[in-house]
Amino acid sequence: MKTTTALWLVLGLAGYVLLPWYETDAGLLDPAFLASYVRGELPSGLAQLLFHGHWWLAAPLIGFAGSLAVLLAVKAQRPAALGLVAFAAAGLTLTAMQGLLIIPSGARVLSLPGTAAGQGSMGLGALLTFCGLLFTVTTGISGLGKGRGDAFVCGLIGAIFASVGVFVFYPVSHVLLRAFELRDKTGYGLSEFLPRLLSSDIWGAKCLVFAGPCGSGTNSLILALMTGLGTTVLGLAFALIFTRTNFKAKGLLRVLTIIPIITPPFVIGLALILLFGRSGTVTNLLADVFEMERTRWLYGFWGVYLAQVLSFTPIAFLVLIGVVEGVSPSMEEASQTLDADRWQTFRYVSLPLMRPGLANAFLLGFIESLADFGNPLVLGGNFNVLSTEIYFAIVGAVADPARAAILSIALLFLTLGVFLVQRRWVGTKSYTTVTGKADSGRHAALNPGLRTACYALALPWAAFTAVVYSMIAFGSLVKLWGYDHTFTLAHYARAFAIDLGNGLRFTGSAWDSFFTTLGIAAISAPLTALIGLATAYLLVRQRFFGKAAFEFSTMLSFAIPGTVIGVAYVLAFNFPPIELTGTAIILVIVFIFRNMPVGVRGGIAAMSQLDKSLDEASTMLGANSFTTARRVLAPLLGPAILAAVTYSFVRSITSVSAVIFLVSARHNMATSFIVGRVENGDFGVAIAYSAVLILTMLAAILTLQFAIGQRRLRRTNRLEAA
Numbered sequence: 244m245k246t247t248t249a250l251w252l253v254l255g256l257a258g259y260v261l262l263p264w265y266e267t268d269a270g271l272l273d274p275a276f277l278a279s280y281v282r283g284e285l286p287s288g289l290a291q292l293l294f295h296g297h298w299w300l301a302a303p304l305i306g307f308a309g310s311l312a313v314l315l316a317v318k319a320q321r322p323a324a325l326g327l328v329a330f331a332a333a334g335l336t337l338t339a340m341q342g343l344l345i346i347p348s349g350a351r352v353l354s355l356p357g358t359a360a361g362q363g364s365m366g367l368g369a370l371l372t373f374c375g376l377l378f379t380v381t382t383g384i385s386g387l388g389k390g391r392g393d394a395f396v397c398g399l400i401g402a403i404f405a406s407v408g409v410f411v412f413y414p415v416s417h418v419l420l421r422a423f424e425l426r427d428k429t430g431y432g433l434s435e436f437l438p439r440l441l442s443s444d445i446w447g448a449k450c451l452v453f454a455g456p457c458g459s460g461t462n463s464l465i466l467a468l469m470t471g472l473g474t475t476v477l478g479l480a481f482a483l484i485f486t487r488t489n490f491k492a493k494g495l496l497r498v499l500t501i502i503p504i505i506t507p508p509f510v511i512g513l514a515l516i517l518l519f520g521r522s523g524t525v526t527n528l529l530a531d532v533f534e535m536e537r538t539r540w541l542y543g544f545w546g547v548y549l550a551q552v553l554s555f556t557p558i559a560f561l562v563l564i565g566v567v568e569g570v571s572p573s574m575e576e577a578s579q580t581l582d583a584d585r586w587q588t589f590r591y592v593s594l595p596l597m598r599p600g601l602a603n604a605f606l607l608g609f610i611e612s613l614a615d616f617g618n619p620l621v622l623g624g625n626f627n628v629l630s631t632e633i634y635f636a637i638v639g640a641v642a643d644p645a646r647a648a649i650l651s652i653a654l655l656f657l658t659l660g661v662f663l664v665q666r667r668w669v670g671t672k673s674y675t676t677v678t679g680k681a682d683s684g685r686h687a688a689l690n691p692g693l694r695t696a697c698y699a700l701a702l703p704w705a706a707f708t709a710v711v712y713s714m715i716a717f718g719s720l721v722k723l724w725g726y727d728h729t730f731t732l733a734h735y736a737r738a739f740a741i742d743l744g745n746g747l748r749f750t751g752s753a754w755d756s757f758f759t760t761l762g763i764a765a766i767s768a769p770l771t772a773l774i775g776l777a778t779a780y781l782l783v784r785q786r787f788f789g790k791a792a793f794e795f796s797t798m799l800s801f802a803i804p805g806t807v808i809g810v811a812y813v814l815a816f817n818f819p820p821i822e823l824t825g826t827a828i829i830l831v832i833v834f835i836f837r838n839m840p841v842g843v844r845g846g847i848a849a850m851s852q853l854d855k856s857l858d859e860a861s862t863m864l865g866a867n868s869f870t871t872a873r874r875v876l877a878p879l880l881g882p883a884i885l886a887a888v889t890y891s892f893v894r895s896i897t898s899v900s901a902v903i904f905l906v907s908a909r910h911n912m913a914t915s916f917i918v919g920r921v922e923n924g925d926f927g928v929a930i931a932y933s934a935v936l937i938l939t940m941l942a943a944i945l946t947l948q949f950a951i952g953q954r955r956l957r958r959t960n961r962l963e964a965a
Contacts, residue, residue, distance in 0.1 A: 244386040247316055247394050248327060248379055252310055255375015259303050262368035264288040266822060289366050297362065299341040306334015306376045324386030331379035338373065342820035364822035377401055389787070395869045396785055403778055404793070410836045411800045414815035418807055422648035439649050445629075446653075459627040460653050463613055466548060466628060467657070471609035474550045478559025479597075480605055480701040482567045487689045488697070498941065499705040502712060504557040505893050505940035507933040511550050512621030513926075514714045515541060524714075542624030550618040553708065555611045559604035561890060562845045565882025566600030567854040587692035596940050599851040603666045603844040609661050613654055614804045616900055628805040629654045634900075637810055651807050655799070662795055697920075712937075719931040734931035753916060753932050760913040761939070763827060764895035767834040771891035772884060774835060775842020779883075780872055782843070783850040784858065794843075801840035805900030808837060813904050825907045833905060834895040842887030849883035850876070889944050896940060 263285035267276060279285050291297040292304070309330025317323040346361055381401035382394050390396040423431040448460035457465070480502050484490050485895075503511065518525050519541045529535040540546070570593050578588040616630035623631060629650050636647035689697065719735070721728040737800050738753035783789075800808060812833055816823040823829040853876065861871040877884070899914035906915045913936055918930035 244320065244324065244382060244394065246370060248314060248382045249311070250705075251375050251378040251382060252314070253375075254305060255303070255372050255379070256307055258368045258371025258375065259288045259307065261287055262371060263366050264291050264300065264368040264821045265362065266364040266366040278457070288372060299345055302337035302341050303334050303372050303376065305337060306331045306379070309334070310379050315834050320386055324383045327383030327386070328380055331376045331383065335373065335376040335380060338369075338376070342369075342439045362819065364819040367623065368513065377405055390785065393868045396781070397866060399777055400781055400785070400787060400793075403797075405775065405802065406774070407796050407836070409798075409821070410832055411796065414808070414811035415803065417814040418644070418811045419648050419652060421644040422649075422652055424645045426645075436649070439646070439654060440557065445650070455470065456627075457626070459650070460657070462544075462738060463626060463629040463654070464657055466544065466551070467609045467612040467661075469548055470551045470555060470612035470842050471605040471661075473548070474556045474559040474608035475563075475601055475605045477552065477556045477704060478561075478563045478701065479567075479601065480565040480697040481560045483689060483693075483697050484701055485564060486567045488694055489688075490698075496701075496705055499708045500560050501557045501889075502937065502941065503554050503708065505897065505937050506554070506715075507897050507899075507936055509617055509621055509918075509921060510715055510933045511554055511711065512618055512929065513930075514711045514718075514934055515550055515622065517544065517714055517718070519546075538622070542622055543626045546622035546624075547628075548625060550622055551612050551615060553620070553711065554615070554618065554702075555608050558607050558611065558841065558890065561882075561886035562604045562607065562841075562848055563597070563600045565845070565849045565880075565886065566597050566852065569849065570596050577827050585688070586693060589689065589693060596852075599669055600848040602669045603848045606661060606665050607841060607844055610658055610798065610801055613657060614801065616804055616806060629657075631651075633804050637806055641823075647807065651803055657800065659795065662798060666791070681876045700914050715930060715937075719927070721927075723927065735935075736929035738928050738932050742905060746901065753928070753935075754914075756911040756913050756916040757932075757935075759827075759894050759910055762894050763830050763834070763910075763912070767831045767838075767895050768892035770831070771835045771838045772842050772887035775839045775887050775891075776846040776877075776880065776883060778839070778843045779846025779850055780876065783847055784855070798840050798841050800836045801838075805837065805898060806903070808833060808901045809904035824905065825909070826908060827910045829905055830902060830912070833901050834898070837898070837901050838891040838894045841890045842883075845883045845886045846880065849880050853879055865879065885948060888947055892943060892947075893940050 263280070264287055265285075267285055276285070285289075286295060288300045288303060294298040310327050310898040313323055313326035313330060317326055334748050334956055339795070342365060350863075378398050378401065381397040384390070384401075385392055385394040385397040390400065420431070423433065423436050425432055425435055443458060445458045445460040447456070450457035450461070481496070484496065485493055490496065517523050520526060521537045521539060523541075526537055530537055541549075574592055574596070575588050578592045579585075583591070614630060616634050619626070619628045619631045620634070633647045633650045633654070636643045636650065671715075688694075720730055720732070722731050722733075736751075738751050739757075740751040742750045778797055780789065787793075803811075812829060813824060815821070816829060823832070857875055857879075858871050861875045862868075866874065896913060901919060902912050903915060903918065906912050913932065917929045920926070920932070
């Protein structure tokens, strides 16, 4: 314990004594930064305390001095651990409080001597100081025997708690606090909160008895339940075809399965309109051939539901394919040995073992439906849902942040409710199917009836997906989609022109946002997967106080619409103590914590199948928790890793609602560029750019799949003879 503590204290002291405490305009390796640092123009926290009158920066010194004294003077482990936790926690708390309370002049919370000028945003020195104190606390907690005395486990819990607190709870609280704001703007209170939260325009249920429209909350609940169920059933059908049949065109089917999640915003809705709108291709065909009346059925519940199932089925598939693969053939063989047929084996053995994957796939589909605002915005018509109501409350002609906050809380209640139901349905049963024992069996093939049902459900859906995306490809190659279908490449030339006259120059209008988007996605995707799977490891493999609340907190940023997250980040990180707006860092951070829950749910589903005896065997052979996670568990989590990296990479490229408020002139994103083209009526360039993004992401996904490879749980992955 003492060696680990000493290393963290050295790191924290280096940040406090050597590095600039406040944020600088120049980068760490910038010559201007080095020159300013040498001239003493970028003082450290200790220098600010001693020479610039920032007495409040003595707070970290309390933690460091007390921890060093304990480390040197106290020999017994438990008293030393208690002392480290007390002093480091005190230093950490006081340092955080001074950052929140002493802010720039004109916005001061406290009026204390020497604070009139305030202080700037925290920089690298402050970051290392916080890390040093935080991990000193977690190491001390491990010394008290918590987390089985493992410093790695306690440190991981502390790091994720702190990250979620700073980048989820802190910004979201800025928005949700507005829910308690009184109508006359005179203060905050509960007198108006409950009546507005429980109002009939949110929870009205007249549509259930065909007596009128439902409230936006009721609409969202019905839509989310239907979408969660539809995506889970389709995802399971595709997963069974891939793992339990000898279907010949699996490669093509996989492309059609995952391609909807790599589609930029509004494109699916636009394609559906051109297929099924009043003047759509299919609508005209049915009207001409069968004399069917042209209707607006697409603009409402069924249009939004169709678009959401098309958009979110790939998420269910990515979660479920690893779970279906993980079911042990030996259990299926034992069932058949006891004279069960293939349907009984699937119904009573295989399907129950898939329950964690089914529950997590449904939860993700439910939450994605609640948070989606692109599809309801394009296809909703008079069908109002919470996400679009929140969007218009923020960016409408008459902004109403208080109403947006109340609607966000209503949305969170729905998420919390289905989360608790999901946990109860999964229960505390064991779903372990992967142990350390050898397994050379083969998966049982599906019985003919179930195989036919999977084909009948999945293959027409894949064909429908192909039709939708052929329309997108067609739209990028004609002058004006829906009006002038003359072939042209002008849209691609405008967006992605390259000048070879004076060297290689990217002159197209889309190149800048294209390279920026790929760079940010490449950085955020592996970090998202790492944090998500680390969180899943803690939730499945460790026991600690507040575990259920911690699990729900990881879903918070996923459940709230991206528009709210974007506004929350602007409100929270546009001024000290943490000032990030206008930088690429804020885009990376919002993608990490917005997409992390997919890695968490996929990791939980996959890790629930791994027997804890694997961890115990590794520990008995002398490995610590970090080595066990890296050398034993990670190789068995290939599908979960692939799902997390793929989804986070794709969503970093296709997300619009969360970043529309965070992009800047220096860091413009592809989705922001596309939305700008759509708003200007330049649909050709927008669709051409979308087509290029789809091909780029498809190539990246196939590369990731090849790099991560297929998980081998047994000597053969072949099916038994059908």
